[in-house]
Amino acid sequence: MASAIGVIFANLHEEHVPELVRRRTMASIPFGGRYRVIDFILSNMVNSGITTVGLMTSNNYRSLIDHLGSGKDWDLARKDGGIILLPPFSEKHDKMYTTRLEALSSITGFLNRRKEKYVVLTDSDGVAKLDIFDIISYHEKKNADVTMVTHYGEVEKRSDFMLVNADENGRVTEMKLAPHVKPGTKEHVSINVMVINRQFLLNLVEDSVTHGFTSFESDILIKQLDSLKIYRYDFKGYYAGIDSLKAYYKHNMELLEKNIRDELFGDRDIYTKVRDSAPSKYGETAMVVNSLISDGCVIEGVVENSILFRGVKVGKGAIVKNSIVMQDNIIGANTSLDCVITDKNVVISDKKTLGGCSMLPYYIPKGTRL
Amino acid sequence: MQRKKECVAMLLAGGQGSRLYALTTNIAKPAVAFGAKYRIIDFPLSNCVNSGIDTVGVLTQYQPLILNEYIGNGQPWDLDRTYGGVHILSPYQAKTRSSWYEGTANAIYQNLNFMKMYNPEYVLILSGDHIYKMDYAAMLKAHKETGADCTIAAIDVPLSEASRFGILNTNPDGSIYQFEEKPKQPKSTLASMGIYIFKAEKLFAYLEADDLNPNSSKDFGKDVLPAMLNAGEKMYSYRFDGYWKDVGTIASLWEANMDLLGEDPEFDVGDKTWKIHSRNPLAPPEHIGKQGVVKNSMIALGCEINGLVENSILGSNVCIEEGAIVKDSVVLANSVIHAGATVSYSIIDENVTVGERAVVGVEKNPDAEIVVLGRGISVANDVKVLNGQNHENDIKA
Numbered sequence: 001m002a003s004a005i006g007v008i009f010a011n012l013h014e015e016h017v018p019e020l021v022r023r024r025t026m027a028s029i030p031f032g033g034r035y036r037v038i039d040f041i042l043s044n045m046v047n048s049g050i051t052t053v054g055l056m057t058s059n060n061y062r063s064l065i066d067h068l069g070s071g072k073d074w075d076l077a078r079k080d081g082g083i084i085l086l087p088p089f090s091e092k093h094d095k096m097y098t099t100r101l102e103a104l105s106s107i108t109g110f111l112n113r114r115k116e117k118y119v120v121l122t123d124s125d126g127v128a129k130l131d132i133f134d135i136i137s138y139h140e141k142k143n144a145d146v147t148m149v150t151h152y153g154e155v156e157k158r159s160d161f162m163l164v165n166a167d168e169n170g171r172v173t174e175m176k177l178a179p180h181v182k183p184g185t186k187e188h189v190s191i192n193v194m195v196i197n198r199q200f201l202l203n204l205v206e207d208s209v210t211h212g213f214t215s216f217e218s219d220i221l222i223k224q225l226d227s228l229k230i231y232r233y234d235f236k237g238y239y240a241g242i243d244s245l246k247a248y249y250k251h252n253m254e255l256l257e258k259n260i261r262d263e264l265f266g267d268r269d270i271y272t273k274v275r276d277s278a279p280s281k282y283g284e285t286a287m288v289v290n291s292l293i294s295d296g297c298v299i300e301g302v303v304e305n306s307i308l309f310r311g312v313k314v315g316k317g318a319i320v321k322n323s324i325v326m327q328d329n330i331i332g333a334n335t336s337l338d339c340v341i342t343d344k345n346v347v348i349s350d351k352k353t354l355g356g357c358s359m360l361p362y363y364i365p366k367g368t369r370l
Numbered sequence: 371m372q373r374k375k376e377c378v379a380m381l382l383a384g385g386q387g388s389r390l391y392a393l394t395t396n397i398a399k400p401a402v403a404f405g406a407k408y409r410i411i412d413f414p415l416s417n418c419v420n421s422g423i424d425t426v427g428v429l430t431q432y433q434p435l436i437l438n439e440y441i442g443n444g445q446p447w448d449l450d451r452t453y454g455g456v457h458i459l460s461p462y463q464a465k466t467r468s469s470w471y472e473g474t475a476n477a478i479y480q481n482l483n484f485m486k487m488y489n490p491e492y493v494l495i496l497s498g499d500h501i502y503k504m505d506y507a508a509m510l511k512a513h514k515e516t517g518a519d520c521t522i523a524a525i526d527v528p529l530s531e532a533s534r535f536g537i538l539n540t541n542p543d544g545s546i547y548q549f550e551e552k553p554k555q556p557k558s559t560l561a562s563m564g565i566y567i568f569k570a571e572k573l574f575a576y577l578e579a580d581d582l583n584p585n586s587s588k589d590f591g592k593d594v595l596p597a598m599l600n601a602g603e604k605m606y607s608y609r610f611d612g613y614w615k616d617v618g619t620i621a622s623l624w625e626a627n628m629d630l631l632g633e634d635p636e637f638d639v640g641d642k643t644w645k646i647h648s649r650n651p652l653a654p655p656e657h658i659g660k661q662g663v664v665k666n667s668m669i670a671l672g673c674e675i676n677g678l679v680e681n682s683i684l685g686s687n688v689c690i691e692e693g694a695i696v697k698d699s700v701v702l703a704n705s706v707i708h709a710g711a712t713v714s715y716s717i718i719d720e721n722v723t724v725g726e727r728a729v730v731g732v733e734k735n736p737d738a739e740i741v742v743l744g745r746g747i748s749v750a751n752d753v754k755v756l757n758g759q760n761h762e763n764d765i766k767a
Contacts (some may be wrong), residue, residue: 002429072445276647279669284665290658358404
């Protein structure tokens, strides 16, 4: 296909999960045992034939660069295109960009150089298996200027989501940023993925600089709802929005359900960085029930309803329940965890007991030694 | 600019491995799966890379498709180098003759030009049918120190097995005075591992001479090495004390797989100081279900386990349904063991389906023999596959 390029915003929405992004970007948040959020986004793009992806990063992006390397593992080490890192670029008297629009205006050079007709703009605050090819086909069929992807579901209490209402043809009639909605009501909410014509995007960005606009959503899309052809694409599959630590925990746990796993991992590959870990080993005393185990783990204790990332060691007599244990953790003998999220490289010595609850999982920061 | 590589490795990967029966019907022995996610060739290739050797010729002949696909451009082993890297060397047509590789020495001889491109000082000859971790750089260092024309890696084997190997009879300083290929009455227990380092110009000269010798069987062990020794070339043994297993038979392949298990395994593939690189399956983490039980086993990514798995090795994306039992077995990638089936003491190749309530193999006991089910076959529901059987075709009810 290659009629589109991708642009990923790696840092937006970080205020929702301050714990997880202390030393990384939204895009590099570990998810689902051996992945990071960006793996799902890149895989969606690559599986839909996109071979050029610009990656907008503003801070904390070292872990992301380390994860991506040359882009080879996503088949994005390309002569023409591939992964193009777009870290902040500012002239002497410019200030760092803070909004999506300012960010876009800093990459007009990149957008200008490409020849593809469309740009797929996506944030890194959710995991889904999106058929981007299908979204672009829809965008073309509607002859739209902008197509916004939404997911219909219960609205949880948070401040900055975008509610998108449309008529029976899918034409957007109303967009509300941060509306007051009773928690639990079902609405069409933007999942921060949109398709936009590249040349049109360039014009918009140029215009907004002239007018001093700062917000892509409020100053451009909402203001010009009548004159622009904005369409809504209803994504009907599984969507894991990461807008709180609780949601992060919940969506990881949902992967223990077979139908959700089948949808996310089923017929198309999800690519990730290859680490050459050995296959996981289960000892004589291992007891693993309803859990996802990544490669390189060595398990000698009990693991139940949990997700183990790569290279985790669970000692004898240890009990790990309802927990998310990230890469290279060591859980000591006879230690028990319940509803705990341990970030990377955490070492918990023997005979400790730690717990939270599913509404408020106990988070242990990266590199903690207990 | 005149460029050169100090040492070029040549990996003999053309063997059929006929003693692996159904497992090598469609693939060359070095491509046979091992240790849940690896293939045998990962071990010599990883050894090369970990030893700083970045130029490897892989000589293929028998059923090369899967092997070639697997090696690809060599990237998983960091062997996609601008100068050097991994190269598949298959038999080719030439102006004066066109022939298959007729023996180990002939295979290397036919690729003299490949080696000469790199103008090497040393050539390392490897074979693709052993599981081991070995620092070839240390062997090369010893080779330089003794000033040998040829150094042969050797390992102590039990006297009872010595007649299966090429046996080296050595002086106290390690120099070889006699070389016996599979002797009936072995004089020592020092067996050649089929790993040789040659001074390149010596190797080239002896290969050229061997090619002209009409009586030669064109084999390193039978022809080239004895010829060098008879001519008085300096030949040394290099002692290796680590784990080394020839996986040329069903029984030894099974054993080597089992050697990976346990708290303190005989052979550790998770050793971070000597990483075994491989082409990795694209698969999500394995899921152990609510009815799943996994004991003393190694499980690759993508498995879905709802039955009992004990003392076994499962390749990627294997599915073990409810009530199925897998014991003392090796089940390779993408195979499905349906509900209620029992698999004991077996090696089950890739993409095999075992039907519901089918029974494959018998509980491991001293008289039991390993059952082998070849690639892609299916076993019907309720069928019993007896002790020691070897199947290449579907087993119907």
